Amino acid sequence: MAVTQGHGNPHWTRDETLLALALYLTLDGKVPSPRTPEVKALSDLLRSLPYHAEAAKQPTFRNPDGVGFKLMNIRQVATGKGLGNVSNMDRQVWAEFGQRPDEVRRIAYAIKDGITVVGSEQLPEVEQELPEGRLLTSLHLRRERNPKVRKMLLDDRRPAGFRCEICDLSRLDLEQPLQEAIFEAHHLVPLADAAERKTKLADLALLCACCHRLIHRAMVSKARWIGLVEARALILPG
DSSP states (O other), X not given: OOOOOOXXXXXXXXXXXXXXXXXXXXXXXXOOOTTSXXXXXXXXXXXXXXXXXXXXXXXXXXOHHHHHHHHHHHHHHHHSOSOOOOOHHHHHHHHHHTTOHHHHHHHHHHHHHHHHHHTTOOOOOOSSOOTTOHHHHHHHHHHHTOHHHXXXXXXXHGGGOOOOTTTOOOOTTSOHHHHHHHEEEEEOSOHHHHTTSOOOGGGEEEXXXXXXXXXXXXXXXXXXXXXXXXXXXXXXOO
């Protein structure tokens, strides 16, 4: 296999590693030649991700040879055979998703859809990157912070009074604008599925800002999606 000439290229992100893992699993652990259509297609996809804008201008960035080496790295983590120069990200993503092929494929499809949604827009850094990677985390946060989505949820909950659906916090003693400031919209649909549907009320939960931050942190810690029932068990005392 040819040398990648990848010196100076940014480290592979979680998104990129998940896309490579999806191809590895689709090929049943076989590592094809960099000249195959599958590897070239993944190279093109990686180069279209809204990261590393300057690096992506270079022909060596995520080129087919580099993709081939990444697949060999994943094979080494999976089987113990092949190249030994694997990254912590390779090991981490394999440990989390190596035995979850259907979920990996759903995430890969969602990332591809997300690239279309984002286009050439450069995504901001995210404080807590969810297991599905930065692109889907950014789109998830953008949906939750959409003023129209939040207003739809607040309008629905207003008649009964605002109450956190995890910790049950309610501040009915405050004026309504101050009450509203406490609460945020949380998207209940896993990131890999959210791109396929328009946000509905049934997809949303009203959470106080503290619980919203905690459920996101729990998903990062557990490396998987967490629903409200599990979040209550993790967050509430006793």
